[in-house]
Amino acid sequence: MGRSTDPSVDLDDPASIERLFQQTGEVDAIICAAGHVPFKPVTQLTREDYVSGFHGKALAQLDVVRLGLPHVRDGGSITLTTGVTARAAIPTGSAAAMASGAIESFVMAAAGEMPRGIRLNVASPTVLASATHFHDAFPGFPPASDEAVGNLYRRAVEGIETGQTFVLD
Numbered sequence: 001m002g003r004s005t006d007p008s009v010d011l012d013d014p015a016s017i018e019r020l021f022q023q024t025g026e027v028d029a030i031i032c033a034a035g036h037v038p039f040k041p042v043t044q045l046t047r048e049d050y051v052s053g054f055h056g057k058a059l060a061q062l063d064v065v066r067l068g069l070p071h072v073r074d075g076g077s078i079t080l081t082t083g084v085t086a087r088a089a090i091p092t093g094s095a096a097a098m099a100s101g102a103i104e105s106f107v108m109a110a111a112g113e114m115p116r117g118i119r120l121n122v123a124s125p126t127v128l129a130s131a132t133h134f135h136d137a138f139p140g141f142p143p144a145s146d147e148a149v150g151n152l153y154r155r156a157v158e159g160i161e162t163g164q165t166f167v168l169d
Contacts, residue, residue: 011035011060014067021071028073029157032064033081033123037099039092039137053095058102065110065120077119079156080107084126084169090138100124104165111163119162125149126169144168 007023010016011034035057038049061080072078085093086100104122111120127134129143152168 011063012056014063017063017067021068024071026071026073027068028076030064030068030072030076030078031081031123031153031157032061032079033153035060035081035099037096039096041092042094045095049095050098053099054102057096057099058106061103062106069115069118072116072118074116075118077121077157077162078114079153080120080122082122082124082165084124084138084141086124086165087167088141088169090141092137107165108163114162119160121156121159121162122165123149123153123156124165124167125152141169 007020008016009020011032037053037057038045040049065078065080068078080103082100082103083096084090085096086104089097104124107120107122114120125144125148126141127138127143128149129145131143135143148168152166156164156166
């Protein structure tokens with residue numbers, strides 16, 4: 001869901017996330033593939049940029065876990081999203097790396113505490129082939145097909161593993 005979907009949600013607003021789950025009720029799975037971070041050279045990043053990146057990508061997704069967990073059926077799953085910046089340096093990607101690393105560490109640690117057999121994982125794809133406007137930001141990274149990325153999320157949602165980061169480079 002996004003700000004322009006129905007129901008809409010603003011991940012910067014925990015009350016909006018809570019309203020979304022109240023409207024949708026019980027679900028088998030939650031996938032969060034949203035977030036925003038500033039992309040700037042490290043020498044230009046301010047404390048506010050780092051805070052914005054943490055809030056916009058990490059904390060927003062952690063709020064989805066926190067607020068969505070009561071709405072996931074027993075044995076269901078929650079899948080968060082990071083990306084190539086969690087494991088490889090790209091120009092201007094320091095804030096994204098910080099936020100993505102936080103998400104992956106959280107999932108590894110929190111998965112064992114999920115109640116009712118709910119699985120918690122991360123999908124971490126490279127740049128999408130269909131997102132051509134981002135290709136120049138990821139020099140040397142082969143773009144992944146939409147189908148390959150879809151299968152990555154399917155594995156995270158439908159598989160039996162938990163606490164994992166599923167990587168597609």
